[in-house]
Amino acid sequence: MGYLDGFAVTIRQHRLFGGKQVTTEYSGGRAAKRKGHASDPDVGNDKKIDKPERLHGRHVLNRYEDGMEKCIGCELCAGVCPAKCIYVRGADNDPVNPTSPGERFGFVYEINYLRCIHCDLCVEACPTEAITETKLFEFSFTNRQDAIYTKKELLVGDDGQPKHMPWEDWRDGDDKLTSGWMRATSPSGDATFQGVVGWSNELGHGERPPEAPQAEADQ
Ligand code: SF4
Ligand code: SF4
Incomplete structure (x- = not known):
């Protein structure tokens, strides 16, 4: 894909042109400048969008x-x-x-x-x-x-x-x-290890609790 094709994709995705705001939706960015109806509690709040619990950050x-x-x-x-x-x-x-x-x-x-x-x-x-x-x-x-x-x-x-x-x-x-x-x-996917802690204690946290069974995590 050439440069111009790439720019065309970017422009199509831009919200000014009816795009899906892909970056905002998937990056876990802030909702601070989110526009919408005043009844939406997140409008105007300086609040981060919730992230998946397995997101890889700093x-x-x-x-x-x-x-x-x-x-x-x-x-x-x-x-x-x-x-x-x-x-x-x-x-x-x-x-x-x-x-x-x-x-x-x-x-x-x-x-x-x-x-x-x-x-x-x-x-x-x-x-x-x-x-x-x-x-x-x-x-x-x-x-x-x-x-x-x-x-x-x-x-x-x-x-x-x-x-x-x-x-x-x-x-x-x-x-x-x-x-x-x-x-x-x-061992989240192996029922044998359900509820078993398989990691060492940490400074300031002690023993982190076992990961929730998948059935509970999906709720
Ligand atoms: S430091 Fe290297 S291995 Fe670790 S998350 Fe970054 S790119 Fe991946
Ligand atoms: S123990 Fe080894 S793998 Fe782990 S952070 Fe240190 S150098 Fe990297």
Whole structure:
């Protein structure tokens, strides 16, 4: 498809020309400027549109309940990333004052959000549930430096909550479903594992409850 064909598709989709507003409908954007009848409670409210509970948003690096970091610097996430946007360097733990359980920890950890396609393959590959995704999708940058998140931005704070950057629009619930249970490999489809917790505890959250059976989730 040439450039002109592409522009034609864009114009056809624009709401001024009767398009479906595809971006607004599927991106989980705000309803703030939504136009409609005054009886619609969302008209004029600065409210985000509800997102699917498995939406892949901004990442976090998780910690265990005792504060230790879950990342062991194995680089599997970087190896699997199709966009090549993760950079990890591991280092040996200090035996007296270790950063993570085991021998190694993530000494350098970076995600370049100018390249990330939020496929979640890094989350699937991680053996320790260290890297997971929140529901925050409302973040944009005015320079390249801000778009490259380092460990300082990604690692959850001492309260177990994601750090909030000035250019991020966090709202209640954006980090509620951020955990190992969100992985596709969680046993949600196998009745044998129904109600069984298959992930480790987290700083600030303790043990996340088991995923609801599919029949309940569909209600
Ligand atoms: S979500 Fe996908 S593209 Fe983004 S860092 Fe993870 S593996 Fe890479
Ligand atoms: S986030 Fe997970 S996969 Fe990536 S380096 Fe750390 S432990 Fe390994």
